Amino acid sequence: MTRRRDKGAAVASLIVLAAVTAAAILAPMLSPAEPLRNDLLERLTPPMWNAGGSAAHPLGTDTLGRDVLSRLLYGARVSLVVGFVTVIISGAAGVALGVLGGFYGGWLDDVLMRAGDVQLAFPVLLLGVALLSVLGPGLVNLVLVLVVSGWITYARIVRGETLSLKHREFVEAARALGALDGRLIWRHLLPNVWAPIAVVATFSVARTIIAEASLSFLGLGVPAPTPSWGAMLDEGRNYITTGWWLALFPGTAILLVVLVINLIGDWLRDALDPRVERGI
Amino acid sequence: MPSFLLRRLIHGVFVVWGVVTAVFFLVRLTGDPSAFLVDQSATREEIAHTRHLLGLDRPLYQQYAAFLLAAPRGDFGTSIRDKRPAMGLVLEHLWPATVELALAAALLSTVLAVPLGIISATHKDRAADHVSRIASLLLQSMPGFWLGLLLILLFAVELRGFLPAFGSGTWRHLVLPAVALAAAPLAQNARLVRAGMLEVLQQDYVRTARAKGVPERGILYRHAFKNAAIPFITVSGLSLGFMLSGAIIIETVFAWPGLGRLIVQAVPGRDFPVIQAGVFVFALIFVALNLVVDLLYAAVDPRVRLG
């Protein structure tokens, strides 16, 4: 009975996520105005259901007269791209490194694990602040920073699985028969590993979106004038009492997207029932 | 056990060294602070002179060697901005500010998680469980600073200073930042306790105990919880570590004079000694916590000791 209810929530979440993605892709068509166009005369107009609002700007305008709804839609692109691309790259890199480390062991494994330990001891945000100060802000740099701080989780899980599988009879038998390592990894190891990876990856997307918002809050995210939800929250926090709509909408958007992704991840975890360390 | 401890200690030292070295070279890649220390109308020669006085024109390996020699004595250099010993500055900000905040938040997020998780587990699929699940999901989906801003808006502005919005000093100042910092981990921990309890409650030996007629409460506390303790210990230990990290943003929102904020401010200012000292302290604490967690693990689960 639980499974069915969970499934309902997961399906609803997927629909919401699909809708958000569609909105992001269709942003140019759905936006009432250009997100970068600023017009000082239209500063800080409230949403249209408030006094002083207008239908031309349904969710109001920001401090430079830019339309909030348009920025919200274009901002969805940034958040989703940052979230998914980061996870795909860090996942791929982490899985590859984890498999190699687990399978071949030796110094490669040692180096990877030590690097991972060092990285974990580095407060994540600090790593972001330091690296972005070196590299400068930018979408590519941001993704790079998030990838660097994220790969280790996947690597650990995969390594653990690889280690335990390595010594199973069928693997040893296959090796004895002369099977290529690559084939082994591809055919036998990876399929056993994708379940926990999928779960972790899903939660990672959510965490990455929040991380992007946090870095933007510190002024290090995707640079102006590109709209991103985190940056919009950052701009809006100075106007909480006078321009509440500036922070409310992007904050709610982040909350909503992260929430549905977490729900999907929850369902995935229950469905796949992988032996993932609960501490992830 | 002693060899286990020794191995972990060596490992810890290595990790701290690795972190500090990485930071050392990383921040020097970002340039140097000489230009900050002079007037806007300074010439290149003056800036070069300042750089020389700071010792930043020496070759990197020389600077690193000097650093390695001084660090074990606790000498991390002088803050370029404040002209005071860097480690002193760091410790001033660590204690009591960040420690207070991290401890308060860690306590909130672990101690409260236990009863919440147990209630969820024992009332599985009933109203309390659903409410807790929704609340937990919401809290985990919110960026910490947004929750902080909402709390400020509600308690400090709307309720006219019922709780202060800034700074530190009394226990009242600690409430809002600690809650903002603890919220997401609390939610996560409660779910973990719930999951751990559920898993254990379904296991054979529990069913056996039930069949034998052992009262429910005994089952809960003696058998189930002790085994659910292992992931819980891991999580609590790491919680404190992540508190230090998450504290950075919370400290910024609430103007809490802590170490996270100090380091974040030192980075754009290229205040190398402070950055290095601060990261060293962070890494040290994190490693020490990990060590304690590992030891607790070893105490609870004998298999680990041999691993």
Place this chain on the structure above:
Amino acid sequence: MAKRTARRWVWAVVLALAVGTSEAQTVDGVAVDADAELVVAVPDDTNNMDPRIGMGSTRSNYIRQVFESLVDVDAQGKPVPGLALSWKPVNDLTWEFTLRRGVTFHNGEAFNADTVLFNLDRMFRKNLDKWGVKDVTAGTSFEKVYPAVTRWEKVGDYTVRIYSSEPVPNLWDVVGREPLVPREYAIKNGVEALNERPVGTGPWKMVAWKRNDSMRFERYEGYWGSPPLFKRLRFQVIPEAGGRLAALRAGQVGLVDAVPPLDAGVLGREPGIKVMSSAQKLYCRIYLNARPKDKFDSGGKDGLFTDPRVRLAFNLAVNKEGIVQKIFHGYAQANASPVATVSYGYAAQEPYAYDPKRARALLAEAGWKDAGPDGVLKRDGETLTLQLLFPAKHYGQGFDETTPAVAEMLKAVGVQVVIKPVDYGTLIQTVTKGTLPYNGGFTACRTSNNLDADDYLRDWTAITLINWAPYPADLVELYRATRREVDPQKRLKLMADLQRRVRDWAPVVSLYQEAKIFAASTRVLRFAPLMDLHMDFRGVALRK
């Protein structure tokens, strides 16, 4: 007998009344609390208390509570006697300062000519071995900027003469604004003590300093001038503007510095709170790369903006009044002179009109005629691009909002603006090393510790990190003339002339000069913002 008793009673009553009323102090007829503490919410902590280490706008505020200078400033920004009673040029090459008597430092040390000589030694880094002082790396090196000043001596205990090899007409300002430190204290305890346990002549003694959190002061009872009418002062660091205002509304602080313009209007209508503002010296501009190719890391190209017509066009393309009204809600002003409006020697110039058509015409004159399909102007195949470095979050909200708005205005006349937010450190690195791209520029704000216009006019003389449009030969000549002219009237005229020519030559795109906005509880009496970088609490009282 009865008469004597009656007289005694009368005396008793009179005495009682006298004692009673002298307990209650009043200011403007309102009872004030002499023992109160005023908490001021400020956005930043200071890095140092020793003035030699550096004095920006934040640090000045802290430092000038404890230390004072020879020349003081009144509410209109005009120079008034401080630790010096008067100053005058004895001849073309000599300035004489007459010092105030009866002034003591917080630790009892006397202030006299010896103090001034010691401070001059520190400022110009001369004779330091004589004192056995190994001094700090200074923020401003006077010996480099004013090499003509050669020596100084005392004439009696309260007069100091300063000699120079060339006339230095603004020496009173150069030397007069430096906060002075105690000589014996510094020699005995080392200069670090000046930073950790500062001792000055000012109305406030520093009693506690919790870094990045707060600084506490207590009134100096031996102060020579009119003292603050309350006993304790605390600067509380609250970086977020919203936090500062929340603290004010909740009654946790009495005065807030750096109120955002949008909130000023709302706050002004709230009971129990008053809003005060005054012009200040923070002057924000876009600096364009107009250096010749040998003066920066150019890869062989001159700066793209060497043609003054192009720079003038940019000035005409920016709607400065629009910025002042819309972004700053009137709490700023447009200024066509390179000198801040509150400086001594400021001469108002014809404002730059907001005229995009004329801007385009000027650009066309300079060769930027053909507009591509995207509207961006081209010349010989090159597009008119501006790579604009901008230190986000360094100067405040208004600054952060102005840059994209200005970019949009420039786009409207055919300039392609690429905004590059960087952190302040990176910007400083770039301009110091000279690695600004040839088509680059940056937004930055300039403030001044000094009262004289020379501080601003000097910007485009030597190649320094903010000089990206060095004066042509004729302006160099004119500037040198202002430095040599001893007659005050003639000098003012020369400076006015220079300002007019600099306005037309337009080395920078001037954006706005910001006003300071304070908000205070109505309990705070007689506080007036200064047109200088710091807050002055002398004569301020707190209502009971």
